[in-house]
Amino acid sequence: MSKSILLSTPHLGDLELEFVKEAFDTNWIAPVGPQIDAFEQEFCQVTGAGDAAAVSSGTAALHLALRLVGVELGDEVFCSTLTFIASANPIVYQGAKPVFIDSDRTSWNMNPDLLQEALEKRARIGKLPKAVIVVHLFGQSADIDPILQACNQYDIPLIEDAAEALGATYKGRYVGTCGRIGIYSFNGNKIITTSGGGMLVADDSKLVAKARFLSTQARDRFPYYQHSEIGYNYRLSSIASAIGRGQLRVLPQRIASRRRNFMIYTSALGNLPGIEFMPEANYGQATRWLTCLTINPQAFGADREQVRLALAAQQIESRPVWKPLHLQPVFAECESIGGAVAEDLFTNGLCLPSSSNLTDEDLQQVINGIIEVHHSKNR
Structure with a gap:
């Protein structure tokens, strides 16, 4: 195992x-x-x-x-x-x-x-x-x-x-x-x-x-x-x-490691149909604390949850992006200004393993898991 x-x-x-x-x-x-x-x-x-x-x-x-x-x-x-x-x-x-x-x-x-x-x-x-x-x-x-x-x-x-x-x-x-x-x-x-x-x-x-x-x-x-x-x-x-x-x-080394994770993920997965990574706004530099992406199920062949479960079967932890607070039952009566963008990101968004101590082998296992899902759904 x-x-x-x-x-x-x-x-x-x-x-x-x-x-x-x-x-x-x-x-x-x-x-x-x-x-x-x-x-x-x-x-x-x-x-x-x-x-x-x-x-x-x-x-x-x-x-x-x-x-x-x-x-x-x-x-x-x-x-x-x-x-x-x-x-x-x-x-x-x-x-x-x-x-x-x-x-x-x-x-x-x-x-x-x-x-x-x-x-x-x-x-x-x-x-x-x-x-x-x-x-x-x-x-x-x-x-x-x-x-x-x-x-x-x-x-x-x-x-x-x-x-x-x-x-x-x-x-x-x-x-x-x-x-x-x-x-x-x-x-x-x-x-x-x-x-x-x-x-x-x-x-x-x-x-x-x-x-x-x-x-x-x-x-x-x-x-x-x-x-x-x-x-x-x-x-x-x-x-x-x-x-x-x-x-x-x-801290500087931890930021560099997490940004490196992101670069490895994007290099390996960025060209897959339906995959889009969380953008980096041009006004600053992100730490890439978590590498996040969205999955268009029509283009990719599987939805976010299918990918998450396939990774979990290989003991790889991934997680949906945050469920918007205006959708949380405890805040059901609170006002929301807009919400469609956050809802879409939640529906399709996935956070990938992003620890600063991941090995190249760890990253490759995550990458292979996602590619396998894509290939299995598009044969």
């Missing part, structure tokens, strides 16, 4: 264990101390962010971001629809209601024209959203400038969900550093990992300081425990931070 080829696995370097040992040797294990301070500082150095707060997950970072920009009970927040549910769940945590915006074909991310039109309509009726969450999907930046321009026109804070896109660029800038607040994830499947963890960044250090305050149960500055606000237990541990410091050192 051949080994399993998984979608996206952790890939550790040589320094993570050294930093973890340093944390143990100095007895800094709790979510405080030099490892977490250094991780935040080094993260800013890498990304160009003004300030950063390391927290327990990307979801926690997004929840804090919404709290920081004042999202409250009864508010509405515009959000990309083609994304993981964690992009929208924190909206509900705050008692607010998500409104979902469709994707464009250029990047698969939020359509700036739809956002602009929606904000213009809302401005006319005096019902603007409290914030906009734009997601940078599968390692590729959304078209930030027109999105940010639309938000600034109506003084609406833009939150960048860069959970899947650490290292991606937009016109030379790292995504997550362009809006009011950016958030990242270090979950086990991300391009770098701390096992579980996240980061909140902003150029406004007061916002980041408030994030740290809220993430440590909002304890007031007294010698005893006094609390004037509701806070959360969201701070990242020193051990996870130590892992993150080592992972940051290999």
Whole structure:
């Protein structure tokens, strides 16, 4: 039996264990101390962010971001629809209601024209959203400038969900550093990992300081425990931070490996009828965190699900692209602006194994599996 080829696995370097040992040797294990301070500082150095707060997950970072920009009970927040549910769940945590915006074909991310039109309509009726969450999907930046321009026109804070896109660029800038607040994830499947963890960044250090305050149960500055606000237990541990410091050192190599995966896939599969890969928008460089493609069943001879199941039979993990949030039962009553593009991408889209530690043999096995499906259906 051949080994399993998984979608996206952790890939550790040589320094993570050294930093973890340093944390143990100095007895800094709790979510405080030099490892977490250094991780935040080094993260800013890498990304160009003004300030950063390391927290327990990307979801926690997004929840804090919404709290920081004042999202409250009864508010509405515009959000990309083609994304993981964690992009929208924190909206509900705050008692607010998500409104979902469709994707464009250029990047698969939020359509700036739809956002602009929606904000213009809302401005006319005096019902603007409290914030906009734009997601940078599968390692590729959304078209930030027109999105940010639309938000600034109506003084609406833009939150960048860069959970899947650490290292991606937009016109030379790292995504997550362009809006009011950016958030990242270090979950086990991300391009770098701390096992579980996240980061909140902003150029406004007061916002980041408030994030740290809220993430440590909002304890007031007294010698005893006094609390004037509701806070959360969201701070990242020193051990996870130590892992993150080592992972940051290999981020460029991890991006290069994932982009190499994409190039190998496109070279081998790009000429098959009905296969189209997720495009790379010309305004930046994607990390190709996941290599994604769409399958036209009429042209290819099999649909997305048939390909996925054929790969699974060979112990190769692939996965449909995100089911749009406006189609999720839990959000059935929420408004959606557009949706046809995201629905089409979900129906036909497939994410291929994309780990940065895949071997050439692994990649060839995935490629052969897809080609075999095509040949078997077109004999």
